Amino acid sequence: MPEQTVDLSVSLAGVALKNPVVVASGTFGFGREYSQFYDLSALGGICVKGLTLHPRAGNPPPRIAETPRGILNSVGLQNPGVEAFVAEELPFLRQYDVKVIANISGNTPEEYGIMCETLAAAGVDMIEVNISCPNVKAGGMAYGTKPELAAEVTETAKRHAGDVPVMVKLSPNVTDITEIARAVAGAGADALSLINTIRGMRIDVKTHRPVLHMNTGGLSGPAVLPVAVRMVWEVANAVDLPILGMGGVSCGEDAAQLMLAGASAVAVGTAIFADVYAPLHVRDQLRDLAAAQGLTAVSQFTGAVRAW
């Protein structure tokens, strides 16, 4: 049995994942729904739904549109707030042998700081800082698009996260993602995750109305995979930080591409909507691919691209 000789474990900024497949923030809630289908301990990690300091109701519907090989969403960070997460959701997730990665969004650096303190005290395994949200203080400019703002949030998060590793989630909606990656690395980030969704729009030609109530939304799914692979590759070449790669993964080969480009682990998101078992299939296919190539550990894929 060649499979048994492949070591699936990976490390992400010192956090030991039993396998490199994580589920992407916002596509898996807090795990409860999918725990009805399989044991959550089968996953490497769970990035929980994006949390904010206070509860948020999110955007008016429609919040989703289908596009060629992808989807657009504009959920608007609906969530119960960080306190409710710690009180009601974290204990549930703790029943499982799976790394819990808390994804956070703030309107100000101070909010990120408070959330990091709360989450570090609650004992999450990692904090994923979503910087694709508008900075209220800086006139609504997304943190993720300005190196100084991204660095400021990273520093604040690090200062308040104690021993919990801080992973900064990069936005692809920038001209040069390496510029942001370097700023964030310089500010002390322990890891990077990418990519978040790409801004897009779909218009119903019958009604002349955008399908999403917010007019625009974030694109994800197989359509974005090549962009994700390219950006992971660029970032891996620019900074010396472990990367959680995501964007359009729906099979083992997709995951292998992101790892070859430089990712230490991968997240599966949109693919779960078509197949609730997608993360487990990705894990098994990745193992089989490694075995077929004579590798002894899936971590050997990381950064092994033979670029021209």
Added chain:
Amino acid sequence: MPKQQTCTILSKVWLNQDTVYLSLLAGDMVRTTFRGPGQFLHIKCGDGLMLRRPISVSTCSTDGSEDQISVVFEIRGQGTAWLAERNKGESLDVLGLLGNGYPIAPESRCLLVGGGIGVPPLLGCAQYTQGRSSAILGFRSSDKGILQDRFRKSCASVQLATDDGSLGYHGFVDAVLQNTLERDDAYDAVLACGPRPMLKNVAAVSRQFGIPCWVSMEERMGCGVGACLVCACGMKDGRMAHVCKDGPVFNAQEVDWNA
């Protein structure tokens, strides 16, 4: 606990030019996940489309060695067009049974109010209440009418309405509901499914007579199980409920009809 499984198509019938009836062989899906008539399936429509399509269960049974589920759908776009091309013997990738059904007991006497493609799930309610319920079914025109005979077999009475008057009452179902309740309002509940404006009017009429009203809401969906939060439905208390998990059936008085 919902299941994701393969279901074989047992039979397929075109009910009119763009409406298809499918009956599916569903393993033990009904036995293990039935929570009342009005639940739905999230059906994968080929490999090219990223999202499953939500379709209500019309009727279901656990009589045979394998459970059976019937669905009725209208061709609206790419997904339903793909589904309409499937044939007997082919299999479908189905997630179900999802959501909450109408909260009724088999001994309830209900008034079932359906509009267009909202009619099929009410057939399940008619069967569940064992002939005690009555139906008011609305269609755009007589050629769009579906399932009338099946309703006649399972209901105490059936009234029809069409927007153009080509069949039954000339007008909307809420007017028929009003007339019906004026004659007899001893119903346990009004159960409605159809377009949002119809549901809003049915809710208003039911309220006027002080009868509990349950409506099946539609919203675009991602996961179908409550994880992605895209299928939001605004409630009067300001809460965002989710059609796939908290619904699709809601208490009409709790829905924010002006959202």
